[in-house]
Amino acid sequence: MAENSRKQELDKTLAARRLAARRKKRRKRVIQVWIRRGIAGAVLILVVVGLFFGIRGILGLFRKEAEPSPYGLPDYIQEEYLTINPYSRPGVKLPGGVQGVVVHYVANPGSTAQNNRDYFEGLKNSGDTSASSNFIIGLEGEIIACVPIDEVAYASNSANDYTLSIECCHPDETGQFTEATYESLVRLTAYLCDRFGLESGDVVRHYDVSPSQKACPLYFVEHEDAWEAFRQEVQEATDALRAETAAEENGGAEETGEPAGEGGGAEETGEPAEGSNGAEE
Ligand SMILES: [Zn+2]
Numbered sequence: 001m002a003e004n005s006r007k008q009e010l011d012k013t014l015a016a017r018r019l020a021a022r023r024k025k026r027r028k029r030v031i032q033v034w035i036r037r038g039i040a041g042a043v044l045i046l047v048v049v050g051l052f053f054g055i056r057g058i059l060g061l062f063r064k065e066a067e068p069s070p071y072g073l074p075d076y077i078q079e080e081y082l083t084i085n086p087y088s089r090p091g092v093k094l095p096g097g098v099q100g101v102v103v104h105y106v107a108n109p110g111s112t113a114q115n116n117r118d119y120f121e122g123l124k125n126s127g128d129t130s131a132s133s134n135f136i137i138g139l140e141g142e143i144i145a146c147v148p149i150d151e152v153a154y155a156s157n158s159a160n161d162y163t164l165s166i167e168c169c170h171p172d173e174t175g176q177f178t179e180a181t182y183e184s185l186v187r188l189t190a191y192l193c194d195r196f197g198l199e200s201g202d203v204v205r206h207y208d209v210s211p212s213q214k215a216c217p218l219y220f221v222e223h224e225d226a227w228e229a230f231r232q233e234v235q236e237a238t239d240a241l242r243a244e245t246a247a248e249e250n251g252g253a254e255e256t257g258e259p260a261g262e263g264g265g266a267e268e269t270g271e272p273a274e275g276s277n278g279a280e281e
Contacts, residue, residue, distance in 0.1 A: 071148055071149055071150075076143060076184075078142065078144050079144075079145045080144050080146065081147065081148060082117075082120055082124070082132065082146050082147060085123070085124035087127055087128075087129070087130050088120040088121065088123045088124060088130070088132035088146075088147075088153075089120075089132060089146075089151065090152055090154075092151060092152045094150055094151065094161060094162060095161050095162070096161050096162030097162065098164055098192070098196040099196075100159065100164075100198065100202040101163060101164050101202065101203045101204070102156040102163045102166070102205070103166055103168065103204070103205055104155060104165060104166065104167045104168065104206045104217055105169075105170055105217035105219070106136070106167050106168065106169050107214075107218070109171060109172045110171060110172075111169060112138050112139060112169060113137060113139075113143070113144045113169055114138070114144065116167060117144050117146050120132045120133070120146055121146075130154045131154050131155070133147065133165040133167040134148075134153045135164070135165070135166045135167065135188060136166075137167070137181050137184045138181065139169045139170075139171060139180065139181060140180050141178075141183060141184040142184070143188055149192075153165050155167065156206055156209050157209060157210040158209065158210065159204075159209040159210070166185065166188060168181050168185055168217060170219070174218070174219060175217060175218030175219040177219070182230075185230075186230070186237050189234045190234050190237030190241055191241065193234065194238050194241040194242055194245070199235065200231040200232065200234045200238065201231075203231055203234055205227065207220075207221045
């Protein structure tokens with residue numbers, strides 16, 4: 001009888017152990033499932049994050065050109081500054097600030113803005129001569145900035161210390177600019193006049209600051225009337241830029257005026273809105 005009950009006891013213990021083992025196994029399986037789900041989740045997050053940054057990185061490559069200019073120049077100007085060197089970019093700040101703009105022609109028919117920029121850059125190795133320019137305008141109207149607007153370039157002899165220089169490419173020996181070059185020249189010169197508080201009278205030819213040097217820019221030296229017409233266009237473009245800036249500063253009223261459908265009225269009352277302008281500043 002005693003033996004029988006001991007056997008029953010033993011059976012019960014065995015059954016309990018088996019049950020415990022089964023529970024343990026089940027718990028293990030549940031944990032494994034959760035681990036697997038966790039790993040899958042982590043992988044998914046990594047893939048999503050990777051895609052996000054990957055796509056952003058790839059887009060970033062294309063967006064490179066949209067980086068803001070360190071000198072606050074408009075985006076139609078390509079900045080390809082020369083390496084600082086004694087022959088083309090001394091790295092010296094303009095001692096007299098910007099008091100004028102000097103116009104030049106490259107005197108090398110058919111050469112591009114890039115050709116001329118690379119020539120200036122090459123002088124650091126060849127040391128052939130000292131030459132450069134703050135800007136070069138190409139045959140297609142492209143504008144390359146070679147020397148920053150607060151630094152001396154070697155273009156205009158004695159005027160280097162207080163002026164910015166613009167070299168212009170030209171297709172042939174006459175030195176006449178293409179229409180695209182001419183338009184970019186007006187645009188850039190007006191931009192500089194507006195930025196540095198200059199007038200068209202402060203825009204001169206290389207010939208004006210150094211008559212003995214050379215007839216530069218040739219076409220404008222030989223065609224005084226064309227030069228005067230150019231200056232006038234620069235003044236008009238400068239005035240237009242200034243009017244634009246003034247309108248923007250008065251802006252609050254003008255811009256909110258348009259959706260309200262009374263653009264004209266808002267524009268005319270733009271002047272009394274000066275009060276709000278003062279408040280903004
Ligand atoms: Zn010149």
